[in-house]
Amino acid sequence: xxxxxxxxxxxxxxxxxxxxxxxxxxxxEYQGKVVRNQPYGMHGQCMDIYYPVDxxxxxxxxxxxxxxxxxxxKKMTGLQLKDIGxxxxxxxxxxxxxxxxxxxxxSDPVLDALELVD
Numbered sequence: 001x002x003x004x005x006x007x008x009x010x011x012x013x014x015x016x017x018x019x020x021x022x023x024x025x026x027x028x029e030y031q032g033k034v035v036r037n038q039p040y041g042m043h044g045q046c047m048d049i050y051y052p053v054d055x056x057x058x059x060x061x062x063x064x065x066x067x068x069x070x071x072x073x074k075k076m077t078g079l080q081l082k083d084i085g086x087x088x089x090x091x092x093x094x095x096x097x098x099x100x101x102x103x104x105x106x107s108d109p110v111l112d113a114l115e116l117v118d
Contacts, residue, residue: 023085030092041115047104050095061100065113070105
């Protein structure tokens with residue numbers, strides 16, 4: 001890859017980082033609990049769980065499936081999909097509405113989602 005192409009890729013990655021770290025525009029105070037990097041499955045994957053403030057069992061759960069593998073996304077942006085601002089904001093918003101929300105790392109999004117549910 002030429003130096004010009006490498007610089008362009010680095011610039012793209014830096015600009016993408018800014019875009020992916022920003023939260024949703026809606027501002028609200030989330031009072032729930034977030035448990036980060038909980039292991040699941042057999043391949044070293046992890047998940048973040050956003051709990052509602054009033055945790056009464058049973059509570060419905062929402063799994064946010066991004067549909068993209070984390071290794072490629074992390075290579076481009078330096079972030080895992082569960083860690084981008086938009087996804088974290090959605091997790092907090094849905095948890096504030098009373099759901100437990102799961103964001104997870106994935107190398108194969110479909111198989112990893114099935115493994116997460118299992």
